Amino acid sequence: MLxxxxxxxxxxxxxxxxxxxLELPADAFTVIVGPNACGKSTLLRTLARLLVPRRGxxxxxxxAIQELPTREVARRLAVLPQSxxxxxxxxxxxLVGRGRQPYQRWWRQWSEEDSSAVDRAMALADVAGLADRxxxxxxxxxxQRVWIAMTLAQDTEALLLDEPTTFLDLAHQVEVLDLLHRLxxxxxxxxxxxxxxxxxxxxxxxxxxxxxxxxxxAAGPPREILTADLVREVFGLDCVVVPCPVTGAPLVVPALxxxxxxxxxxxxxxxxxxxxxxxxxxxxxxxxxGGTPAGGATALAGSYPSEGH
Amino acid sequence: xxxPSRERTxxxxxxxxxxxxxxxxxRSLLRIGSLSVQIRxxxxxxxxxxxxxxxxxxxxxxxxxxxxxAAGDVLRSLSGAGTPYDxxxxxLRLPRVVLAAVAGAAFGVAGxxxxxxxxxxxxxxxxxxxxxxxxxxxxxxxxxxxxxVVVGPAAxxxxxVAAALVLALGAxxxxxxxxxxxxxxxxxxxxxxxxxxxxLTAEAIDGQRAQIWLIGTLAGKGWTEAAWIGxxxxxxxxxLAWAGWALNSSALxxxxxxxxxxxxxxxxIALAGTGVLVAAMVTAQVGxxxxxxxxxxQVARRLVRAERPPLVCAxxxxxxxxxxxxLVGRRLFAPTxxxxxxxxxAIGGPYLMYLLLRGRRRSS
Numbered sequence: 100m101l102x103x104x105x106x107x108x109x110x111x112x113x114x115x116x117x118x119x120x121l122e123l124p125a126d127a128f129t130v131i132v133g134p135n136a137c138g139k140s141t142l143l144r145t146l147a148r149l150l151v152p153r154r155g156x157x158x159x160x161x162x163a164i165q166e167l168p169t170r171e172v173a174r175r176l177a178v179l180p181q182s183x184x185x186x187x188x189x190x191x192x193x194l195v196g197r198g199r200q201p202y203q204r205w206w207r208q209w210s211e212e213d214s215s216a217v218d219r220a221m222a223l224a225d226v227a228g229l230a231d232r233x234x235x236x237x238x239x240x241x242x243q244r245v246w247i248a249m250t251l252a253q254d255t256e257a258l259l260l261d262e263p264t265t266f267l268d269l270a271h272q273v274e275v276l277d278l279l280h281r282l283x284x285x286x287x288x289x290x291x292x293x294x295x296x297x298x299x300x301x302x303x304x305x306x307x308x309x310x311x312x313x314x315x316x317a318a319g320p321p322r323e324i325l326t327a328d329l330v331r332e333v334f335g336l337d338c339v340v341v342p343c344p345v346t347g348a349p350l351v352v353p354a355l356x357x358x359x360x361x362x363x364x365x366x367x368x369x370x371x372x373x374x375x376x377x378x379x380x381x382x383x384x385x386x387x388x389g390g391t392p393a394g395g396a397t398a399l400a401g402s403y404p405s406e407g408h
Numbered sequence: 409x410x411x412p413s414r415e416r417t418x419x420x421x422x423x424x425x426x427x428x429x430x431x432x433x434x435r436s437l438l439r440i441g442s443l444s445v446q447i448r449x450x451x452x453x454x455x456x457x458x459x460x461x462x463x464x465x466x467x468x469x470x471x472x473x474x475x476x477x478a479a480g481d482v483l484r485s486l487s488g489a490g491t492p493y494d495x496x497x498x499x500l501r502l503p504r505v506v507l508a509a510v511a512g513a514a515f516g517v518a519g520x521x522x523x524x525x526x527x528x529x530x531x532x533x534x535x536x537x538x539x540x541x542x543x544x545x546x547x548x549x550x551x552x553x554x555x556x557v558v559v560g561p562a563a564x565x566x567x568x569v570a571a572a573l574v575l576a577l578g579a580x581x582x583x584x585x586x587x588x589x590x591x592x593x594x595x596x597x598x599x600x601x602x603x604x605x606x607x608l609t610a611e612a613i614d615g616q617r618a619q620i621w622l623i624g625t626l627a628g629k630g631w632t633e634a635a636w637i638g639x640x641x642x643x644x645x646x647x648l649a650w651a652g653w654a655l656n657s658s659a660l661x662x663x664x665x666x667x668x669x670x671x672x673x674x675x676x677i678a679l680a681g682t683g684v685l686v687a688a689m690v691t692a693q694v695g696x697x698x699x700x701x702x703x704x705x706q707v708a709r710r711l712v713r714a715e716r717p718p719l720v721c722a723x724x725x726x727x728x729x730x731x732x733x734x735l736v737g738r739r740l741f742a743p744t745x746x747x748x749x750x751x752x753x754a755i756g757g758p759y760l761m762y763l764l765l766r767g768r769r770r771s772s
Contacts, residue, residue: 149663173669180667186659188715190434197657201669205653208446209437253668 100125100257100289101146101176105155108145115141116313118155123306125256128283128290130300133310134334139293140181140261142310146291147178147259173201177250181261181293185235191245192230195221198252217252224248224278240271247278257289258282264294272296276303301325301348309333325349445653451718454711458724462509465728469508469735470501474742503630507693508734508748509727510634511626512700514641514690516708516726519701520717521651521683524658525676526592527585532702533567533687536592540599541570542691547603547618551610559621560636560692567688570595575680582662582673583680624695624749626734633693640689647682652719654679659716697733697749700726703756710763729756 106119115138123129123146131139144150146157148164156163164172177198186194198220199213221227224244229237234245243263250258260279264272280303282288294300300307301321308318309325311333317324330338330351337354344350355361438445470482477485477493484490485497515533523531533539545566549559575583577591603622607615641648654675657665665672687701704726705717711725712718733751740746 144663147667149666169666169671170669173667178663178667180661180663183664184659184661186715189659197660197668200657205650206443206445208653209444250667 100160101291102158103142103146103155104158106142106145106152106157107154108141108150108152110141114153114313116145116152119313119315121308121315121318123289123291123308125289126283126287127305128280128303129292129306129308130304131291131293131308131310132295132297132300132333133316137310137333138313139310141313143178143259143261143291143293144180147176148172149178149180170201173253173255175255176257176259177253177255178259179246179250179261179263182265183246185242187235188233189235190230191226191232191234191237191248192217192221194234194245195226195248195252198249201253216254220248220251223251223282239266240268240274243267243271243275244278247275251282255288257291260290260292262293262295264296264299272299279303297325297330297351298343298348301350302343302346321349325351327351448712448714448718451712451714451721454708454718454721455724458721458728462724462728462731465731465735466505466509469505469731469738470497472735472739473501503634504626504734505731506631507629507634507637508626508730510638510641511690511694511697512704512726512728512730513723514637514686514726515697515700515730516704516722516724517641517648517719518683518687518690519703519726520655520705520708520719520722521679522687522701523705524655524716525583525585525680525683526589527659528589529706530702531589531592532699533684533691534696534701535589535596536684537570537574537595537599538567538684538687539691539696540596540603541573542567542688543622543696544570544599544603544606546621546692546695547606547610550618550621551606551614553614560633563692564688567691568685570599571681571684571688575677575684578680579673579677583676588676588680620747621695623747624691624697625745625747626694626697626730627745627747629694636693637690640686644682644686647678648719651679651682655716655719695747695749697730697752699749699753699756700729700733703752703760704729706760707756707763 101123103119103121106116106121107114109115119142121142131142133139141150145152146164148157148169151165156165158164159167159172159176164176195217196209196213199209199216202213203209218227221230224247226241226244226248229241229245234242237245247260247263250260258279263275263279267275276299279290279292283290283305304321306319307321307324309316309329316333317329325340326349327338327340330336330340339352339354340349341352342348342350434448434450435446436449438447467479467482470486471477471479473496475493475496477497481491481493482497485494486502491497519532522533522536523529525531526536542563543566546559546563549562554562574588574592574595577595578584578588581587603618607618610618657668657670658676658679660668660670660672662672665675691697705722707729708721708725709717712721729752730748733755734748736755737746737748737751740751
């Protein structure tokens with residue numbers, strides 16, 4: 100439903116995206132990854148019409164998003180910016196209610212539909228119990244769920260999120276990503292998120308977009324495109340890709356960068372499994388669910404000398 | 409790893425959220441035909457109390473003075489029953505009380521709009537240059553021997569020019585809060601310096617007249633000034649009705665606001681423009697009584713316990729404050745009259761301090 104055509108965007112003098120063509124599949128969870136300053140946030144902000152492109156266009160169901168009335172866009176596409184400003188003293192229900200803005204006018208400020216949408220959104224994001232609490236008194240994880248609830252109250256087909264897991268601990272990161280996954284699977288929403296963690300991207304994404312220096316390097320299902328070669332090309336990092344023991348999705352483990360990091364006990368045994376695991380092609384997700392921890396460590400140790408630079 | 413979230417989901421479902429029960433906390437819905445407006449219940453209460461206090465203060469202001477008029481006679485005069493005090497109450501005192509109420513309300517409205525756009529409780533017409541622009545123009549008019557009728561329009565023009573300059577400087581980066589305030593402070597200081605120069609080089613007697621104008625007083629003013637201010641507010645009523653609603657989203661950052669389909673920059677320009685228009689008009693009519701614009705929105709906000717100054721309550725608070733300030737200024741050292749501008753600061757300042765202290769104790 101969202102695509103870009105020859106997109107050029109940036110800030111002031113700096114051009115970040117230069118002629119980007121991208122197709123984002125509908126009813127999928129798309130994750131955009133890439134190194135810092137690669138343009139992934141710029142891309143998300145441009146997709147959400149928060150940033151006006153210099154050239155080219157973002158197409159929402161074939162129509163240029165900049166030419167659609169912003170209220171109409173807000174009914175079809177919601178966006179959660181990176182670390183939004185928490186207004187002082189605003190209650191959770193109030194903030195989630197702001198998500199109904201595109202359906203409201205000053206002479207029609209609230210309807211039954213607004214009530215039920217806010218209700219559904221708060222239940223879905225599991226913040227119904229916090230309805231009367233001021234948002235600025237909540238923990239980071241709770242806040243993030245409240246912001247997501249606000250975007251859910253917008254009742255849109257698509258939801259765009261810019262690093263929704265930053266500043267959250269691991270348990271809360273998983274919680275937020277599980278929520279996004281449920282939205283896609285149970286509600287059929289199109290979800291697009293910028294994430295930092297490659298392994299989380301691989302675990303949750305149906306469609307992975309890897310960016311580098313303002314261009315898309317690869318796009319597709321993570322199990323097909325996420326290889327050690329891709330990680331090296333995109334992040335300039337040597338790594339080993341093994342199947343995740345829990346989901347079978349590709350798991351990116353950085354190569355041994357210093358011999359002192361490896362456990363000497365794990366380094367000594369036979370080199371046979373190391374050779375097999377070091378080759379990224381061999382780590383197909385259809386294979387057994389990963390080696391033992393010792394095997395993994397050996398793989399790292401084994402990969403180190405051959406990838407030295 | 410997925411077990412906890414599954415548990416939580418089922419917990420939500422089993423809690424049985426009945427659809428349509430979400431009401432915004434502390435709000436009620438007012439429906440008239442196809443009109444539906446959210447109203448804070450506490451705002452209604454505060455507004456009612458402020459209205460009663462305003463009525464009491466007005467009657468008090470009409471009755472105190474020389475001669476003293478009993479409250480009963482004041483009410484009889486007001487109702488048109490005819491008393492020997494009609495001249496004192498209706499012709500001498502009423503115009504000034506009405507002017508105080510209208511001007512106070514206008515300052516309250518202007519302060520609310522400007523503070524919300526600036527996201528700064530300290531922003532008021534005198535922080536963003538409107539007062540200084542009006543002051544400079546009025547000072548030039550008063551010291552150059554121009555006719556008295558010129559002073560008001562000149563001050564209005566001065567205030568608007570200064571405001572336009574501030575908006576133009578601030579708008580270059582989307583009228584971001586900090587830039588707006590900084591541009592205002594810069595313009596205000598420059599204009600203030602110019603005013604001082606004009607005043608120091610003028611005749612002493614003209615300089616003093618200008619000084620009194622700058623402090624702001626209601627003495628010798630009445631229906632004409634009240635009509636100008638009231639007319640402006642009335643004309644802007646549709647805009648103000650929209651503003652009351654638009655202010656709800658003024659605390660959101662620009663990306664979030666755009667995400668929910670707003671145009672934050674044009675919205676800020678409209679709100680700030682309305683605010684400075686009202687501020688310039690009222691300052692031109694009564695001078696720089698603008699401490700009201702700073703304090704009324706903040707006091708009203710704390711009384712309503714809202715996250716932003718409420719427009720209607722701030723207007724009522726401003727009216728009450730200026731009526732009281734004018735009354736005290738008139739009576740405290742009678743027959744010497746103190747300008748209302750001095751008294752608003754003397755009354756409003758300590759009250760704001762009290763609210764700040766109280767708020768701090770509660771939060772700690």
